Amino acid sequence: MKKRFYLSLVILLVASMLLSACGGVQQNTGASGNVLTVRSDGEPPNLDSAISTDNISFNLLNAVMEGLMRLDKNNKPQPAMAESYTISPDKKTYTFKLRDAKWSDGKPVRAQDFEYAWKRALAPETASEYAYILYPILNAEKYNTGKAKAEDVGVKALDDKTLQVKLEAPSPYFLGLTSFATYYPQRKDIVEKYGKEYALEPNKMVYNGPFVLASWQHNESYTLKKNPNYWDKATVKLDGINFKIVKEVSSAINLYNTNNLDVVPRLSQEYVDAYKSKPDFKRVPEAVTSYLEFNMKKEKVLRNVKIRKAIQMGIDTNILANNITKDGKPATGFVPPTLQGGNGKLYREQAPAFVKFNKDEAKKLLAEGLKEEGLSQFPTMELLGDDTDVAKKALQYIKEQLRTNLGINVNIRSVPFKERLERSKNGNFQIVLSRWGADYDDAMTFLDLFVTNGGFNRGGYSNPKFDELIKKAKMNPDFNQRLQQMVEAEKILVQDDAGIAPLYWRDRLNLERPNVKGLVHHPFGADDDFKWVTLDK
């Protein structure tokens, strides 16, 4: 009995070793040769660029595909698939001249590939969640919502190398948008050949970017190789990139510390203290703002501008960003400093600080406000927020600040992200800790949230002057004047009306080995660009 028992154990053990051998024994792919090893925080859900919605896919797609433009290290669009472009005087028609670029199967990249991809993303039956990113194009929204035909959409391949795009309105950020995943070209023959299977495996798609997807062990790893057909292959110095899928940050750090990874993007904030003094630690400013939103529809007391202003001024966001969440900078306005102003300069460089912490002023304003409302005390309210570690810390801090600086009592309610969205949408909150990230590289992606009855204007903020400025700015072909209108609008929203209380601008936290040079980071869209990476020996 005993012998047989141990024998069967041995057999099972051998069997399980064989099982693991079937998975293909991998070499230790640390920083050897010209190959970069990067942590990925999950399996790429979807590599069909017309449908992708997530960071992981965007990041991978940005390495293996290329749009008309590619963003450089300053987030400025540089000619990529397009060699040159002309913009009509009314700034509503763009004509792109394509360069002689090839797909990974050797066929030329044609203007028709862009027209096809964009219209495919817009087609209602594609059900693309990011279709709206194409809405600046003439009639794109109408086609997407079934009110126009595909032919009406303002994108047309005039010939193999010329793409003409007509816009709904002059847009300073459209050129940058063409570097976004939804704007990548797609090959009709390949998409139709694989149908529902398209882009599910490395050999079921074609590439036109600096790298190609060489292998994909689902949920384990994916590897990229340099694309020999890429037009700018002389610039690409890496032979390849290995992505290892490691969800737990702590495990990724263990792998980093044992030389199994060169880059660990997206650390969680609890690692800041341990790593901030090391040369490996990088802060990448994102285009994300954390802010408080007040439910003015439901709570009469929050309709008082002095009371809102008191709350906005009564929170020391310096301590919040530097000592509590540790993953950002205190916000002096709603628009984060990474975004463009549309006139060639960063928005924040041209807009003053609209939020200032001032405890005494806040106290005074609250007293006045309460008097106007005929109240002796601010009623106890609920402060809604996410249930992540960092959000809970922030909520706790805000509660303390409001109590000590203003004598306001709030009860914290931490809920899962989707629940927070649901409650915000239904107006089921009093004060909520919200977060917004840019859709495109322009201050407008933040400011137009708060127009009257805007979809994300959860608290019911409304000011006709603000609405008017936003509306004018959106149609304005004079981009300097447009900037002034946006700054004026932000001043009304944040400083005059305290419609929201901006708290902090978030950073991404990365670990990168010091010998990794030329890794480019973007505040939104694809996090990283590997095209220019070199490895110092």
Place this chain on the structure above:
Amino acid sequence: MGRYILQRSIYMIVTLWVIITFTFFLMHFMPGSPLQNEERIPPKLKETIMKEYGLDQPLPVQYVQFLGNLFQGDLGKSFQYNGRDVTELIFQGFPASAQVGIQAVIFGIVIGLTLGVIAALRRGSWADNLATVVAVLGVSVPSFLLAGILSFYVGVKLLWLPPAGWGTWQHTILPSLALSGLVIAQMSRYIRTEMLEVLGQDYMKTAKAKGLSRATVVFRHALRNALIPAVTILGPLTINIITGSLVIEQIFGIPGMAWLFVQSIQVNDYPAIMGVTIFYSVLIIVSIFVVDILYGIIDPRIRIAGAKE
């Protein structure tokens, strides 16, 4: 016995149906929708997409459709991994999960058995005390904590084994060990108790009196008898390991099924939630069934009691 198996099979199907129904309706009560980019989608576009997914139908209609597809063996396509069949996702992950699970059971049996035997033979000695400490730790320390400790000390500090990742057999050792804590604990305690009981039996004295060597007495006579009851706890333990692996897989970055289970719930990926739930339920229901049958085979008293019913 045949009637018993038939009866149990019917119960199993009913149990499964109840689980499916509950999960189906509960998951639709979760806030949010399966849209990944939900926050930003214009309402019109959202409507279109929900229609594409078939989520515009009333819930009972969706339920009937789901059951209909299930009967044809179709679990549908995942929402988060557009285009991928849920079945495909499950079977992509299952081998890795199973490997770690099986190894954990093996490690647990080998280590637990050894500890248990030593503890029984050296009752009251430091070895016995050590085995007790290991057992208490095994029961009380959660596997994810053990996983973190092993990954850090063995993987990062000592550099003996990879701290995380997948690919070679070395990668599987730490996760299997982390998972096996409970099995080690239960097994060693069980074996110790049973061994002590058997060692006190009259036939052990007979064996010794016959002049058999100590090893023969212990292994052929004592352990063999002590083992039989211990085998019966393996069923429930295996189930424990299957469910315990959820966290372990995340920590060690194993391409198993755990991520699918956790993530599909986080993003309201309804077909994936149903698929994984059904898969786990079937696994657990069937293992309980097999264990019950095994009880009868190993211990005739149960079989007789069952027959009287």
